[in-house]
Amino acid sequence: MNAPTRSELTLDLAPLWKPFTANRAFKAAPRLLVAAEGMYYTSHDGRRILDGTAGLWCVNAGHARPEIVAAIKRQAETLDYAPPFQMGHPVEFEAAARLVAHAPTGFSHAFFCNSGSEAADSALKIALAYHRARGEGTRQRLIGRERGYHGVNFGGMSVGGIPGNRKAFGQLVAGVDHLSSTHDLEHNAFSRGEPQWGAHLADELERRIIPLHDAANIAAVIVEPFSGSAGVLLPPRGYLARLREICDRHGILLIFDEVISGFGRLGHNFAAERFGVMPDLITCAKGLTNGSVPMGAVIVREGIYETVVNAAPAGAVEFLHGYTYSGHPLAAAAAVASIGVFESEGLYARAQELEPYFADAVHALRDKPNVIDIRNLGLVAAVELAPRPGAPSARAHDAFLKCYERNLMVRFTGDTIAVSPPLIIGRSEIDTLFGTLGEVIADIA
Numbered sequence: 001m002n003a004p005t006r007s008e009l010t011l012d013l014a015p016l017w018k019p020f021t022a023n024r025a026f027k028a029a030p031r032l033l034v035a036a037e038g039m040y041y042t043s044h045d046g047r048r049i050l051d052g053t054a055g056l057w058c059v060n061a062g063h064a065r066p067e068i069v070a071a072i073k074r075q076a077e078t079l080d081y082a083p084p085f086q087m088g089h090p091v092e093f094e095a096a097a098r099l100v101a102h103a104p105t106g107f108s109h110a111f112f113c114n115s116g117s118e119a120a121d122s123a124l125k126i127a128l129a130y131h132r133a134r135g136e137g138t139r140q141r142l143i144g145r146e147r148g149y150h151g152v153n154f155g156g157m158s159v160g161g162i163p164g165n166r167k168a169f170g171q172l173v174a175g176v177d178h179l180s181s182t183h184d185l186e187h188n189a190f191s192r193g194e195p196q197w198g199a200h201l202a203d204e205l206e207r208r209i210i211p212l213h214d215a216a217n218i219a220a221v222i223v224e225p226f227s228g229s230a231g232v233l234l235p236p237r238g239y240l241a242r243l244r245e246i247c248d249r250h251g252i253l254l255i256f257d258e259v260i261s262g263f264g265r266l267g268h269n270f271a272a273e274r275f276g277v278m279p280d281l282i283t284c285a286k287g288l289t290n291g292s293v294p295m296g297a298v299i300v301r302e303g304i305y306e307t308v309v310n311a312a313p314a315g316a317v318e319f320l321h322g323y324t325y326s327g328h329p330l331a332a333a334a335a336v337a338s339i340g341v342f343e344s345e346g347l348y349a350r351a352q353e354l355e356p357y358f359a360d361a362v363h364a365l366r367d368k369p370n371v372i373d374i375r376n377l378g379l380v381a382a383v384e385l386a387p388r389p390g391a392p393s394a395r396a397h398d399a400f401l402k403c404y405e406r407n408l409m410v411r412f413t414g415d416t417i418a419v420s421p422p423l424i425i426g427r428s429e430i431d432t433l434f435g436t437l438g439e440v441i442a443d444i445a
């Protein structure tokens, strides 16, 4: 690998406006990744960096998988692009069939887009179109949850509940309400796996939100099975099942945003299977192509596609929604190859096997200074630190920078450090990951 050293970095950093990044601080001290293979990145200053976050929760099978690279290359040479509207190409159909087969039983159709944000907005629109097609067009309200993250487009941002992501952006989509967050350190700190306390928080839907609006005006509830971006907030035991029951009682669609939780993160194809709770729609992205080519999808339960499609006159476009790059040939080829790798390697079973070891390793950090909570499930974990007085998130930010100096990439949000490695991680790499993180937490105390 020919990674440039820091002194060879002659890039002009000025013209790029970086997303979700402190641009000025970053350009003053850039962190560039120039290559990746398996569990490791190569940094621009020539170091091997252990990928503790599967990129950004997406490279579940590890980097530069030859099968996926070859599929993308082959596809680019054969058919680089085809219009998705009123035209088709074989690989988008193949990708849909693979994805639906990979989805829980009862899911029948996939709608493609290019990101998790687009998947969230597409799912919300499908929910509205479905109710309208059934003659229940009054069902327009959308319910999200505090601290939820459903991307950055207006629909997903509006049902999302991370204050900083919303407050600069005006009126948002009207008619949205939020359930309370389930995160509660007083009751659940240092839970191993699903926390015990808090299933009753789902009852808010029936007790507080439905009476405000009348169920006949509510289209859908959207939640992440576990919140990733907000700092790995796990659902209390029984919570998702209660949400399901209440939605069923009132004809409300339940959408699981599985952009992070899908494709093996919890040791199952989708978190719906891990929790034994089936939503009506699943959004996914990230792991769908192992992070290699942008792609998102909405997968719907049997009956939803038929209802929308059959309500339109013969020959009419039934759902006026889609993207120039819906089902893009390169993305579709990457999805087929990625699902192929996940399945043929039994990668999710491997994640299940590693889960207890991974859990022990993260919970061993319990006595490090300033640690106020540790959470884990599948191959995802979080260590929450006490904020420095007057400087929220500074401590976790320091931990992130110090880990990177020590050749480890982690995520931080607020004062929580999140870890979600590729599912190919080995035990010794788990030791290195949490060993380094533990040293760093002690050093910055």
Ligand code: PXG
Pocket (backbone or CB within 6 Å): 020, 056, 114, 115, 116, 117, 118, 120, 149, 150, 151, 152, 224, 228, 229, 230, 257, 258, 259, 260, 285, 286, 411, 412, 413
């Ligand atoms: N839904 C969920 C649950 C996500 O985690 C999105 C939607 C949006 O996906 P796109 O592809 O539009 O980015 C996400 C994205 C973090 C972090 O800090 C996580 C995401 C994005 C940015 C940062 O953990 N997840």
